Amino acid sequence: MATFEIITPADDSVLAVRSRPTDEDIDAALNLAGRSFKSWRENSLEHRIELLGRAVDALVSLKEEIIVEISSQMGRPIAYCGGEVNGFESRARTMLRLAPEALTPHSPSPLEGFERAIERVPLGTVVVLAPWNYPFLTAVNAVIPALAAGNVVVLKHSDQTPLAAERMYEAFRAAGLPEGVFQYLHMNHEQVGRTIADPRVAYVCFTGSVTGGRAVQRALSGTFTSSGLELGGKDPAYIREDADIEHAVANIADGIFFNSGQSCCGIERVYVHERHFGHVVDGLVAFAEQLKLGDPRDATSTLGPMVKASAANAVRNQVDNAVRQGARALINPQWFAADKNDTAYLAPQILIDCDHSMEIMNEETFGPVAGVMPVGSDDEAVRLMNDSRYGLTASIWTHDRNAARAVGMRLETGTVFMNRCDYLDPDLAWTGVKESGRGATLSRFGFDYLTRPKSFHFRLCW
Structure with a gap:
């Protein structure tokens, strides 16, 4: 047998x-x-x-x-x-x-x-x-x-x-x-x-x-x-100019890194109003740096390994390719002692200076990594959020419910969140569009x- x-x-x-x-x-x-x-x-x-x-x-x-x-x-x-x-x-x-x-x-x-x-x-x-x-x-x-x-x-x-x-x-x-x-x-x-x-x-x-x-x-x-x-998904988050930045950063970071990024509706792309770009990037990096990458059976670990070494290596390759194309990786993997090449243990990562020619912004990553880009308007954010072959969820971070609904109606996605992400409400339909x-x-x-x-x-x- x-x-x-x-x-x-x-x-x-x-x-x-x-x-x-x-x-x-x-x-x-x-x-x-x-x-x-x-x-x-x-x-x-x-x-x-x-x-x-x-x-x-x-x-x-x-x-x-x-x-x-x-x-x-x-x-x-x-x-x-x-x-x-x-x-x-x-x-x-x-x-x-x-x-x-x-x-x-x-x-x-x-x-x-x-x-x-x-x-x-x-x-x-x-x-x-x-x-x-x-x-x-x-x-x-x-x-x-x-x-x-x-x-x-x-x-x-x-x-x-x-x-x-x-x-x-x-x-x-x-x-x-x-x-x-x-x-x-x-x-x-x-x-x-x-x-x-x-x-x-x-x-x-x-x-x-x-x-x-x-x-x-x-x-x-x-x-x-x-x-x-x-x-699959390549779920985006959009932080508007009027957002509660501290709330947005904490929740988006959790959406990026929880379960080592191995979530269908995890956040993989972040678009930030240009006024808040530096503040948001600093906050995401600070959140990542306080994670403890370690044995998942240890109760003090807050970030575990990916499911297997081949999955972690695929994410490493995607990050390396983005850096070769001009992106900047802001977290030094050496800060995480458990991170080792060819193992399932992978450090979290935030990338800037990204664009949509890079896999990191258009192909599913399914790891503890996200690319962050500045935007100047709702129109630019919608264009970039829809520039994907995926459409599972998208989140909008704002104090303006009417604006969130207006942006959400233009998004090609199954679920639109406002001020939350990476969540399934069983009273709502769970569905996706495109691929x-x-x-x-x-x-x-x-x-x-x-x-x-x-x-x-x-x-x-x-």
Whole structure:
């Protein structure tokens, strides 16, 4: 039987070994999912919500074990890993709260002699492909609403964080979900491609890179199976002249460096009104210099390693290329003793004298680095913010709500923030435009992609 190793970025040691499923295992899982769907969808919505609420309780009860596992698997400082379990609970409970409203049948205006309605009905087997950077927060966006709507789920987690899938399975079983309603498979890429193209699969939810999204699309190209894609980002922040600068700097810096910059909606580009440029740059550098880069299992570390050395080296190359093109890197990596070439430990970085010919301003970095540019007006900021093939989130920092809305309406992005960033509100739709993806998760609108409308048109003959 084929196996794979989970290598911790903390010290490159083998954390665990897991087995790949055989083709027979995958076939059996899809058959079981199909059988389970027929009975699961017949449960009342109230009963499904009750069981899923118990599953959330069960997962939260595993918080201490999960915190250690997240830190060891993907390298986030252990002091920050508890927030992921809290976020899982918040998003799950929000989606369970919204389910009755989102799934309520729609009744058109009355028509004498007829009874008409549109029901939202489940699709069937939903395959969720989840990434490593937020292993619970990304999976919950699709798993809980899919199950609440009456679908069954097969979860494939990143090879870097497979223990997250196992913990979720443990919680669902403890809650009493029937066998086959939630399953996980530690498939390789080839197996994933074959599985999502299988006619027994009704929908695919993918969170990951643009390259991965294209691979999903290729696998589905000969089918009529739909997919929701949350892909990469190059998210900008714009600090207007009237902004609260100290508030903006503190929050944008957190958006740049948290999780070692490995956040889909992390800040990678900063545009600052020219009046405040020097002040903002100094503040971002000062924030970065007080971070402690170290072993993520050490409670005093505030910046952990990236997920693997190859990812850190890719960021180093992007920074080096920008410097060769004329950018200035303001932080000396030698100030961070843990930073070493060809390791996952990478110092934070702020760059100035950048322009949009540089990869650092137009390609996803996914590391603790941002380029900062001065702008003279809202028009210039909008032009630069939209000069990207990505469109996940954008943040505007200002005291003027009307100006923020006016700028936000011109931005090509899925979410517009004012005076905050790098955050998902589960009451709002999480969506992207351009190469940041398609479809939506979270909010009542997230249920639209996990169900289909079914019309009932009854003529009354009595």
